[in-house]
Amino acid sequence: MLSALRLARSIPTTNAARSVQRAYSAAATSEMVPFAGWSMPVQYSNLGVGASHNWTRTNASVFDVSHMLATRITGKDRVKFYETLTVADIENLPVGSSTLSVFTNENGGIIDDTIICKHQDSLYIVSNAGCADKDLAHIRSHLKEFQNKGGDVDLKIIDDHSLIALQGPKAAPVLEGLIGKDLRDLPFMDGRFITIKGIECHVARSGYTGEDGFEISVPNSDAVEFTKMLVSDPRVELAGLGARDSLRLEAGLCLYGHDLDDTITPVEAGLTWTIGKRRRIEGGFLGAATIQDQLKNGVSRRRIGLVVQGAPAREGAQIFANGELVGKVTSGCPSPSTKKNVAMGYVKNGLHKSGTELEVEVRGRKQKAVVTKMPFVPAGYHKV
Incomplete structure (x- = not known):
């Protein structure tokens, strides 16, 4: 009853080389797809995508997200360094807390989105597998420059751990049963080191489904056994990329390379809230001048959510207002939870207000x- 868990992992220099051997069971679908240099399951044989999606919304699902790039940043200047690369106010982030942020380029475009968790002696960073090569090249080039100027900071790729996401309203009671203690004092976006059945883990109360849940970093040698413990609980099922995509879209969460790219700024993407208040004033990150100007004077396009009548609108579908082309869809699918067709995209500023009526062209017909x-759908995040 194993998911597509890796048995070993390395972070080589190319996506093709990043494919690793994984263990599969009869539960794994025969439909595997390449994803950022990995072979990943779209779904598992016991549940289709829609059923897996609904199970996650009502129970708990395990997602193997070991393909994500995890790094640890150390040194006394680690916060100062990472604030040159991201828009986050890491300095004022409490120890043990995490924040969603973005790496920006010189034009304010988003190189990648990332989670930053602040610990007493380090920063624990998780970013996207599909951006791993360019993220590392970007970070290392600026790291070398920073170090040459006397900065005390170092980067370590965490390649000896797997990352397992346990998501859904039953995730907490399942994990509490293994830990033997209550987790009500661990709020959403906080992380800590916890021993689970003798396994030393980093447990972050986070995820990308819109539900309560955890992302658990487990030593590679224990990953398969740890996942066996999770799926032995009748409240837990395995889930693949199909359900992960529809869950994150219902939650209004962006997928890099689709809803975000290096031409889109966090202001245009509706991610202004990721820019710390201090950072909005002080800047100090790549592209700060562009982003500060947008914060003051506005933008020409905005990310929106859409409910579409008729057939589902997929990525690339054009959006019209009164016959004028005003934008395009970046993600779209039938929503298993709402029974409606939902989508995300970008339109001209001024057309982004809730209730605005538009048209989307699907298969040559405007809908x-x-x-x-x-x-x-309402978020299920845990708050203390």
């Missing part, structure tokens, strides 16, 4: 669509 606030 009615309405701008809708995101998330499309």
Whole structure:
């Protein structure tokens, strides 16, 4: 009953080389797809994508997210260094807390989105597998420059651990049963080191489904056994890329390379909240001048959510207002939770307000669509 868990992992210099041997069981689907140099399951044989999605919303699912790039940043100047690369206010982030942030380029575009967890002696960073090569090249080039100027900072790729996501409203009771203690004092976006059945783990209360859940970093040697413990609970099922995509879209969460890229700024993407208040004033990160100007004077396009009538609108579908082409869809799918067709995209500024009526062209036909606030389903994040 194993997911597509890796038995070993390395971070080589090319995506093709990043493919690693993984263990599969009869539960794994025969439909595997290449994803950022990895072979990943779209779904598992016991549950289709829709059923897996609904199971996650009502119970708990395990996602193998070991393909994500995890790094540890150390040195007394680690916060100062990482604030040159991201828009986060790491200095004022409490120890044990995490924040979603973005790496920016010189034009304010998003190189990648990332999670930064602040510990007493280090920063624990998780970013996207598909961006691993360019992220590392970007970080290392600036790291070398920073170090040459006397900065005390170092980067270590965490290649000896796997990352397992346990997501859904039953995730907490499942994990509490293994730990033997209550986790109500661990709020969403906080992380700590916890021993689970003798296994030393980093447990972050986070995820990308819109539900309560955890992302658990486990030593490679223990990853398969740890996942066996999770899926032995009748409240837990395995889930693949199909459910992960529809869950994150319902939650209004962006997928890099689709809803975000290096031409889109965090202001255009509706991610202004990731820019710390101090950072908005002080800047100090790549592209700060562009982003500060947008914060003051506005942008020409905005990310929106849509509910689309008729057939589902997929990525690339054009968006119209009164016959004028005004934008395009970046993600879209039928929503298993709402039974509606939902989508995300970018339109001209001024057309982004909730309730605005638009049209989306699908298969050569224009269909009615309405701008809708995101998330499309209420978030289930745990708050203390």
